[in-house]
Amino acid sequence: MNNQSLQQTFLRIRSNKAFELFVVGVIIFSALVVGAKTYNIDPALLELIWWMDHGITAIFLIEILIRFFGEERKRDFFKQPWNIFDTLIVVVSLVPVDNSDMALVGRLIRVFRVLRMVSIIPELRLLLNSLLQALPKLGYVILLMFIIFYIYAAIGATLFSSINPFLWEDISVAMLTLFRVMTFEDWTDVMYETMEVYPISWLYYLSFIFLTAFAFLNMVIGIVVNVLEEEHQKERDEEALAGGRPSIETLSMQVEELKRLVEQQNELLKNRQPSP
Structure with missing residues (x-):
């Protein structure tokens, strides 16, 4: 052999x-x-x-x-x-x-x-590759989330440290407390404790939850799903090329080229028509 x-x-x-x-x-x-x-x-x-x-x-x-x-x-x-x-x-x-x-x-x-x-398993490879591809885009979202965390932690440490030093003693501890709030781990206990001194402090927690748990989390999910769809499209294009079929990108370019040719033909026909 x-x-x-x-x-x-x-x-x-x-x-x-x-x-x-x-x-x-x-x-x-x-x-x-x-x-x-x-x-x-x-x-x-x-x-x-x-x-x-x-x-x-x-x-x-x-x-x-x-x-x-x-x-x-x-x-x-x-x-x-x-x-x-x-x-x-x-x-x-x-x-x-x-x-x-x-x-x-x-x-x-x-x-x-x-x-x-x-x-x-190819499907698992695709998921992990998509996650790795999404990391650069997720970096900016994480940076923006850190900025929001830092601002809210500074405010919380300034206002609430006298109420509960264990949760708001300094900015680093306050960031850990905010992470607890973002993950909804008994966050209402933290909120009600500060509301006894600052009745409108609920605005602080609700605005933070809206920005982090809702807005930023959906941004992260959107980025990952978008990258996953791009990886799926690349895989379909590779399979199409391997099977001798044109990819979606190639078909789109061909359609655009046909549109351009049709527009040129229409312009030529208009120019050939005799003026009244």
């Missing part, structure tokens, strides 16, 4: 839905094994779990090798961040640290193997 046919064999295995479901099942089982280690269990069962953990690591190693050798151009395998992440997790899992000072690090690395679920 030559290298080309071997690569095609690995590619068929990698693209097989049953193989993908098997890997997902192993990842789920790996998560259960990690959780089982947190219980006080019988030493014999712990020994069995130890062997299971090594078996899972071996399966992950074989799966990574299949995906690597199934790649037509091997260098392209490491151009995808998720492939690099999976390889690092598997390689670090192979390091024998169970009986060393790095045993805690080894156990933590095995916990992160659950994240491989994201790299295996």
Whole structure:
């Protein structure tokens, strides 16, 4: 069997839905094994779990090798961040640290193997990629929210510190209290306490909740949904190009070009008409 046919064999295995479901099942089982280690269990069962953990690591190693050798151009395998992440997790899992000072690090690395679920399932990858794409836009919303928090915390610390120093002692504590108000964690108790001294302080809380919990939260949701839709559109365009069909962007450009040609033809026809 030559290298080309071997690569095609690995590619068929990698693209097989049953193989993908098997890997997902192993990842789920790996998560259960990690959780089982947190219980006080019988030493014999712990020994069995130890062997299971090594078996899972071996399966992950074989799966990574299949995906690597199934790649037509091997260098392209490491151009995808998720492939690099999976390889690092598997390689670090192979390091024998169970009986060393790095045993805690080894156990933590095995916990992160659950994240491989994201790299295996395309829908989860799309969601996480959309969230990462939205982070730059969310940064400005978070900055504006911090400004609002800071202003309201300064006002709250100035007015309410004498009422309850535990909640309003300084601006940093006041920001924590405002976070409690924004998440609606017994915020009415905080409000009624200050209303005993400042009856109209309810305006302070309601305006803050409106700005943060309602306005800014909806802005964050809108940005994430918009980016998610853009990622879905990119995925549909890539599938259309792979299938030989024009993408939405290409169709839009063609429609605009047709409109421009029709307008030019109409102008020519008007110019050719004899004047009365």
